[in-house]
Amino acid sequence: MKLSINWIKELLGKQNSISDDDIIEAIEQLGYEVESVNKFNKDILSKIKVVKVLKVEKHPKADKLSLCEITDGTNYYKVVCGAPNVYSDMITAYAPVGSCITGGVIIQEKEIRGVNSQGMLCSAEELGLYKESIGILELDNSFSIGDTLDKYLDDTIIEISTPANRYDCLGHIGISKELKIKFGLEVIENIDPLSYLEKKKLPFFNVKISSYDLCKRYIAIKMSSINNKIKLPFYITFRINSLGLRSINPLVDISNYIMLEVGHSIHIFDANKLYSDKIIIRNANNTEKVLALDGKEYNLSDDIIVISDEQKPVAIAGIIGAENSCVDIETSNILIESAVFNRSKIRLARKKLNLNTEASYRFERGSSFLLCEIAAVKAYQMIEKYCGGEIVKFADEKDFEYYNSLISFNTNGIKIDLNFINSLLGIKIPPQKFIDIIQNLGCKVKFNGDNISTTHSFIIVPPLTRQDIKFQADIAEEVMRFIGYDKIPETLPHNIFEVKKSIDNFKEEIKKVMISVGLNEAINYSLCSARENEVIFNNENLKVKVLNPISAEYSELRLSLLSGLIKNLVLNYNNQIEEIGLFEIGKVFYKKNKEIIEEEKLGIILYGKKDLLLWKKISLDYDFYYAVGIIETLFERLGIPYLKEVSNIKNTEYLLPKDNYFNNIIYFLDYYKNLIGLVGEINKDMFKLKLPKNIFYCEVNLPRCRELFKEEKIFSPILKFPPVFRDLCVVINNDITYPEIINAIYSSIKNKNLFLDINLIDIYKRDGLLSLTLSLKFQSPTKTLKDEEVEVIINDILQELNKYGIQLRQK
């Protein structure tokens, strides 16, 4: 919303002479964000003269140019002018030779198509005042010929954003009232503005509100014998133009001027274009269309409010008028509308039609009964003053029940304990200062006792325009706006350093492992497409869909971290990154027994060549065992023992990928046979990927691992006696997993105090049989092991392995 600082000063009372900077700072402190500040350029305007055009002739060689004779009262000049709106007797702005206009252009005496031009007649845009000027700037009799323009046009235009709940501050009057309180100036409330019209006992204009849910109040004033061909005073059109609107004709300009001043938007219809003297406020039909004042046609629907005559919609309520009922310069009979519409319906319509107007900006923030009246009264007064005419019909339809509830709410008032407010804010407000601010806001204050300075309990009745003030906290906020938040000290709460639960160690530990094996962390959106969720087995029953998605690409909550990581992989591969190792810790979402489960997972994607030392030519491709190794490293670091399972387990408690999305897949189980993770080589065809190397995906079930995570470590004595090493080369001719072999070895050890460490150091395949060479490290906590003792242990191991059909390899 744009504001003219000059206009505000005028409303504050010019005699108060408050500086522009003070006003802008105060506006900011009061809770309005100042988005831009534009001051008219005094350097330009102080060189521009007010002149009168004496004579206008056509340029002999150019149809669109005119030759003008002008005077500044003492001298006469001849200038060539290209503006269509120049006419003789016009008072306008003249840039003499040597002066400067916007953009740094210096005016010189020059020939234009063979005719000499001594300077230039200027448009508002050329003077840096406002854009969209239709020709040269037209001034009026309030300007003395020969004066420089800076004496008249010295203003600063600011743009502010208003809080969503302050519908009383959408115009110059509202903001000025706030400033008056801030600066301690007297505030005069306009009470009962409509009484004059009500007393006149005018004939009734027929207004039908189909439901008060659409419109709480509709004031209609019909006027006849209007003259819309007059010229409004310069300052009115100038303010409209410089605040970002466009001057159109006197009636439209008056309605815009009132909106800018009061902050309540009104509409004026050409009464002759209405079917009859009846207005209906109703929902639109789904088939209705409106050609609006912006020249565009809008398709309406039944959630949009329209103003209609007995035949057709004549306006989209609170947003824009229709072409079919608009005022033009021939208009003589009018209907003034000032109404209170349902703000959420206006907002929905505005969004649906994608039609932002000054009116919708205001109506969707709400509107007050009082400002609705003030705007109506100002409208007919201004029209009477400038366009003549008289009021012939009048109506004020309103929801009385609602109106009475407003009034009765306010009479009850709010109980205030100033001590409570002081302790809420952490500041001491003197009672007198408190009362001054509250009274200036238009609140009525009642208190007990005679001495104000010692009283702390009050009853406060807020004004009709401030329905938002309901609680002590609201009063606290109002008072602080005027005192300023910088006056509140900075303190720390009394129990501030009491230490509570710290950061999530489980996740921290995982992240440490991930980054130390060289993986980068990824964060993906939690919404994905239906196709991306296809990767999960039985997905239709699990999927959680968004009712109103932004697009099909993000229409479901993700069932897996895989799709996001694949996207990241492709992006980086296309950027010529040769090694990609990413991990993500994130939630997946699924339905189970009419509940939505949010489950945290760790996902890892690996692709390409990992360089260990480039110039020594040491590198390796990420492969299946690299991926498996990462997960094993993680589980060991977290202290979680695991088993491996190759068969495809259909565990309903876990979101499993479909078989055909992976070539090789291994599942990790805890000792209770719960699935805790998986590693697989991705079937690139299923993802339509054209990458040359293999892609590996790992996934870990974090909720289960969190339960198994051993955070606390207990010291075990350092082994003092030397270890003994033995290599064991065995042939496996059985269907068995590696962890099963390892577990068999451990279970064969009879002395439970013996320490054993097993490493796979070689594998060898012959005649379809796999041989493994295992390096075993034995260590006793109590003595140095003798060879004979080790032999016994080895024998025990071989006996146990024999049960699984595993034998020593024959040399």
Added chain:
Amino acid sequence: MSNINEKHISELRQQCLKEIEEATSLAELNTIKTKYLGRKGLIRQLFEELPNLSLKERREIGELLNRTVEEVENKLNQKLEEFKNVLIHKEHNFSKLELTLSGNKFYVGKIHPLNKVYYEIIQIFLNLGFSIEEGPEVEKEEYNFTLLNIPYDHPARDMQDTLYLDLKDFSEKLLLRTHTSPVQIRVMLSKKPPIKSIMPGRVYRHENLDPSHLFNFHQVEGLMVDRGVRLSDLKGVLTYFVKNMFGSDIESRFRQSYFPFTEPSLEMDIQCLVCKGKGCSVCKNSGFVEVLGCGMVHPQVLENVGIDSEAYTGFAFGLGVERIAMLKYRIDDIRLFYENDYRFITQF
């Protein structure tokens, strides 16, 4: 005339030691050794003349000769060691170039910049004694809006602003939470004051992706409810936060704002990090940029969760993690956080 006298020996000794001292190579040292101590060496051959001397002289000169030989040998050995050391050094050491080749670098992965900032924020509040509370991202309308005093006609509830879930067989209307404030409601419903917690988490809005908007982003909200919690405490805690986050010399200010769930409601600005408050395009020439919204918990919200709003007061604040990260790292496109482009994530 016999050459064997003390003076001659002393001369030979000095000459030999000098030659050893001046020797520059191992070969030279060997030559010197042969010259003096070889079988026909200048010192060695003197021993052959000893029998020609008187017994007394023989003993004295003999001792002198022995001492001289020992001394020369020691000197020779010492010099020999020196040369050897130099040689070994020369054979085993790298050239200047070899010494300066790049080493075996280890690639240590990187934590995502967003999470770095996220943890930094959380850690500051943990230091102030706030606990961490988390809640579901799929949330009830009641917790996300109603109990937070967000009226039924508030724009936030529109389908155009909030992502609702399509769950035909569910009895309750569920949505993707638009802020982490429902966690505040959950905490207040389940615990009695004093409450002092932060609520970090992912939140959702119905927004199309563009350089400054995302449909999901991260928030850290804070809540403190107790007897006698003041607005000045809120100012103190948040000033402590921004000074720890952005530097102790950062200036900040509070502005009036409006949120349905707090009263008074404020916004906090910090001095623009780009221009240091001088005014630039980032801060629209104001010298300040907005970092967070905050306020005193609305009495209606306290009443909604069964906390006596006359006995207890509280403050709440909420900040966008992406926004803080963008300010801190001067990132101009919010979508970069979710693309996981190596050219971006490996910078931090």
